């Protein structure tokens with residue numbers, strides 16, 4: 374068990390596609406423990422393995438806000454089965470200290486993954502909940518996609534990144550999400566809770 378150093382935005386490994394886990398070895402179990410130790414230490418909502426320097430398809434989420442409502446969920450080799458709806462999500466990321474901006478997300482996701490025992494499970498999260506948005510955020514990390522790639526206003530995002538001493542948005546990674554953007558504008562509903 375250990376609190377690990379967070380890989381910061383600008384480090385090339387954050388843009389790599391992570392590898393599938395073939396066996397839930399002792400090493401993978403320790404990686405998951407380290408993810409939780411680091412997540413709780415930094416009061417985050419979610420943390421993906423590439424953020425602690427391990428390019429493996431693993432992430433953890435806990436949207437519980439205090440020890441009484443703790444709800445740790447471990448995702449190994451996750452697959453997104455379905456995504457629907459659109460919502461504005463005001464997000465941050467532990468790899469982008471103190472930088473928050475508005476991004477586009479789906480309202481609902483259905484995901485399949487393995488738990489720490491290697492057992493498959495299916496989870497649905499909807500209504501633009503923190504869990505639904507956190508799953509999309511952490512899943513992206515496994516493909517080298519970062520929350521700023523979904524930003525609704527590139528200039529606003531660049532301003533915030535510059536304020537925090539981080540590199541600007543990289544246009545090579547900006548996602549074309551015209552349909553999502555249109556749907557968000559037609560259904561104004563904004564969640565202001567930061568997601569890590």
Ligand code: ZN
Nearest residue numbers: 466467468569
């Ligand atoms: Zn993140």
